[in-house]
Amino acid sequence: MRRASDARPDDARSHxxxxxxPGPPHIIDSDVDLHDPAQRAETRPREWDLLAAMAxxxxxxxEARYGLGIAxxxxxxxxxxxxxxxxxxxxxxxxxxxxxxxELARPHRLWRPFLGVGVLGGYTTYSTFAxxxxxxxxxxxxxxxxxxxxxxxxxxxxxxxxxxxxTRSLAVSAARQPEAVRR
Numbered sequence: 001m002r003r004a005s006d007a008r009p010d011d012a013r014s015h016x017x018x019x020x021x022p023g024p025p026h027i028i029d030s031d032v033d034l035h036d037p038a039q040r041a042e043t044r045p046r047e048w049d050l051l052a053a054m055a056x057x058x059x060x061x062x063e064a065r066y067g068l069g070i071a072x073x074x075x076x077x078x079x080x081x082x083x084x085x086x087x088x089x090x091x092x093x094x095x096x097x098x099x100x101x102x103e104l105a106r107p108h109r110l111w112r113p114f115l116g117v118g119v120l121g122g123y124t125t126y127s128t129f130a131x132x133x134x135x136x137x138x139x140x141x142x143x144x145x146x147x148x149x150x151x152x153x154x155x156x157x158x159x160x161x162x163x164x165x166x167t168r169s170l171a172v173s174a175a176r177q178p179e180a181v182r183r
Contacts, residue, residue, distance in 0.1 A: 053110040057118015065123050077139050079148045080132045083125060088155040090124035095163025104171050 033039045065086050072082035094116060101112050129152055136145035 049110060050113050053114040054118040054121075057114040057120075058122035059118075061119040061122025061124075064119075065125055076135065077141060077144070079144060079151065080128070083128050083132060084148075084152050084155060087124050087126065087129060087152060088159045090120050091156040091159035092163040094120050094124075095160040095165075096167040097163075099164050099167040099171070103168070 068086055069082050072085065074080045074082060097115055097120065101107050101116070129148075133145050133149055136142075136148060
């Protein structure tokens with residue numbers, strides 16, 4: 001058993017237990033070791049331009065997702081094909097995007113947060129997928145729910161692989177063509 005006299009001032013447990021720490025409560029991330037300089041960097045103030053890029057991209061992605069959801073409605077007791085289409089196409093795009101941004105180009109530092117985290121993070125909707133699967137279970141349609149989960153998982157996995165592999169293949173093929181043909 002720990003006593004108040006045993007607690008170190010930088011111990012996260014001492015801040016969480018009011019009986020141990022007489023001062024105001026502190027919010028400490030228990031995963032950050034403040035003695036490790038590499039982890040201490042996690043506590044520095046955030047860079048607002050990155051947050052703005054992600055937020056702007058998120059709005060654009062969410063609007064695109066909303067539009068597709070409206071364009072392709074589904075019955076409550078059926079597979080939400082619009083959600084499958086949204087998530088699979090988002091996975092295809094993220095596979096292609098990561099190859100372009102990480103292997104083929106030297107983009108501005110805001111492109112990845114804007115496009116990857118923002119646009120595609122706002123566009124894909126795994127929370128809706130989960131809610132749809134649970135809704136199917138609540139409607140006593142376990143076979144349809146299982147099919148929905150399998151179709152979504154397989155299509156998204158295949159799509160991200162296809163996006164990455166296809167983009168690499170296109171880049172290799174474009175690099176092999178003579179300069180006169182590329183123009």
